[in-house]
Amino acid sequence: MTSGDRGRPAPRIAVVGASAAGLAAVEGLRRAGWDGLLTLVGDEPHPPYDRPPLSKQVLSGSWEPDRTGLRSAEQLAGLDLDLRLGTRAAALDAAARRLTLDDAERTVLDCAGIVVATGVRPRTLPGTEGVAGVYVLRSLEDALALRERLAAPGRRLAVVGDGVLGAEAAAVATGLGHRVVLIGSGTAPMGRVLGAETGALLAAVHRAHGVELRAGRASGVVTGPDPAGGPDGRHVTGVRLADGGTVEADTVLVATGSVPAVDWLGPSGEAAAPGAEAAGAGARAADGVRLDLADGLGCDAHCAAAPGVYGAGDVARWYHPVLGRTLRVEHRMNATEQGLAAARNLLAELDAERFGAPRPFAPVPYFWSDQFGLKLQAYGVLEGADRIEVLCLEKDPLRLAALHGREGRATGVLGAGLPPRTVRGLRALVAGDAPADWDEALAAFRTAVQG
Ligand SMILES: Cc1cc2nc3c(=O)[nH]c(=O)nc-3n(C[C@H](O)[C@H](O)[C@H](O)COP(=O)(O)OP(=O)(O)OC[C@H]3O[C@@H](n4cnc5c(N)ncnc54)[C@H](O)[C@@H]3O)c2cc1C
Known part of the structure; x- marks a missing residue:
């Protein structure tokens, strides 16, 4: 690692979000020759791990959590990182390229460049906080909690949301022998993405394996006294539908999509829509640096959100030059590809002579799903x-x-x-x-x- 000119601190790049996109970014930076400081900040306590197995092998019990690790301790050590796990990034001053961490010292890092790779957080259902028996599925802890719940036989599981995550979890839980109702606004799993005809064929697969498909919009949950004495003393007994119906369940998985994790990027840590006249947003505009947080972190075709600030992975909405429109992709392969692209283009911006010209990011998105x-x-x-x-x-x-x-x-x-x-x-x-x-x-x- 170089220390820069005598008396001057070594330049630093910080990558926020220690998952698939963040890992790809730090690896891309090192591989391309970045020999300055490299900080990787992640609010989860774990080194980078893979999420797709959470709703498949981990939930079914065929994999233990350690198999989801994306790199060994030796591989991570080889990257010579300033690794700050269990640490949340609290704020970004994009104009000054200054990152504030939510640690005990409230550490402030001055950076040459920043890659934002903070992903998304799961949506929840209103009124479910503190209700026992209600789950989401995004993190390793989420997957293990639901797996433990499904370890007891004969559960009645209602999965709210029939997108890819809900459909996969329904398949695994059915395979474990539980009674599963999959609730979605259409009548077909993943119908919004697959269309009616393919959706109907996939619905037939789910039905053939015993999944009950229920069209409806969940408006909340029904609760009763918690036999195990949960935090609020309430346990879920069903899902309430907007049409007045109820689906009985002792376990509920809320899989109704996600929201980009940009809360920490807005003025005073609150996301502001472009054009909002909040005080912080105004200050940003005066500096000529204003982040577009309308749906994730808005980026250009090079994955740049502002000079020296790049976005990658689920959180990043960027202009796809071939498709001619902006896109935000929540797929595993995109996280890696965009992490690498953001790293390459950040380096190109910092030193084009050394690292070459930036290249537009124009991938062919790819995703897969496993169900039954x-x-x-x-x-x-x-x-x-x-x-x-x-x-x-x-x-x-x-x-x-x-x-x-x-x-x-x-x-x-x-x-x-x-x-x-x-x-x-x-x-x-x-x-x-x-x-x-x-x-x-x-x-x-x-x-x-x-x-
Ligand atoms: C259960 C499940 C199954 C999936 N299955 C598939 C599949 O089969 N196929 C497929 O293509 N895709 C699948 N995906 C999607 C895929 O896993 C994601 O696209 C991928 O994980 C995105 O990586 P990311 O690094 O952009 O974001 P994430 O993996 O969400 O990582 C972002 C990280 O940043 C952290 N973070 C957030 N805010 C802060 C902050 N302020 N400070 C510090 N850290 C912060 C988060 O805690 C998280 O660790 C699945 C996702 C899930 C949850």
Whole structure:
């Protein structure tokens, strides 16, 4: 590590959020040759671990928590980090590139650059605080708490939210022998993303395994006295639906989506929408540095939110130059790719001669999900499609491919129950330098899937 010019402190880059994106950022910085101070701040007590197994192998009990670690202690030591775990970043003065930590000393770090990788936090249901038997699923502790709950046989689990997380948890809990009701605003798991036809086919898979699908919007929970004497003495007995109905349950998983963790970035630690005339926001504007916190941390095509301040992973909404619009992606692969891109472009901004020119971040998003042994994989963007072509090769076990498009362009491909190699082959349909023409992509899609 260099100490800079005599008498001057070594320059520091701080990465906030010690998970997939933050880890990729610090590794990218070191690999590219950053030899100054490198601080990684994370409010969880653990070194970086992987979240996808939480709703799969950890929840089912087939993995112990240590298998989720992303790097060994030796690998982390090799990065020569100033590692501050169990420490929350409290505030960022973006103009001064000054980070304040929520530790006992209220440490202030002057930085050459900052990468914000603070991810998202789970939404909760109103009125559930302190109610025993209600869970969310984001952290290792969340997963272990729910797993412990599901260790007792014969639970009646209501999963509120039929997105990917809810659908995966419902599948695992059903596999463990519990009675599961999956509550969603549509009638199909992941229907908002997959569309009606694929959603209905996935719904059939869930039903065939015993999951009860219930359309409805949860407005709260019903409670009764807690036999074990919970903190408030109340235990959940069901989920109340907005239409007046109730779903009986002794265990509730709230999987209704998430909110970007940007609270600490706003004036006095409170997120402000752009244009808000809060005192802090005004001060920022005077400095010419104002963070856009409307939906996560708004970034440009280089993942820059402000000079020297970059965003990566679930928290970052950036301008995707090929798609021609902003995007915030809550998928595991994007966290790594964007962490690396933010690191590279921050270094390019700090010293273009040494680190080269910045490059726009234009990935082909990828996600996967596992439900009842069925693997779903997607490239590109499935949401917001105005046309979807589904080619169902088999219903049981389900094997299908789908092409999603919008405004005459192909935007995403999905494979369910298909070998990864086959789905990777479809990726080319949505991986060009410009969005592909729908008709051309459709012809190529049919040929690739049906031969
Ligand atoms: C249960 C589960 C299953 C998933 N399954 C899949 C899957 O099958 N496929 C897929 O593609 N994706 C999946 N995902 C999504 C994937 O895990 C995320 O996209 C990925 O974890 C995002 O990484 P990240 O580093 O951006 O954010 P996160 O992993 O959320 O990490 C952000 C970190 O920053 C910390 N932090 C927040 N605020 C502060 C602060 N002020 N100071 C310090 N630290 C802070 C947080 O505590 C957290 O440790 C799943 C997610 C979950 C929760």
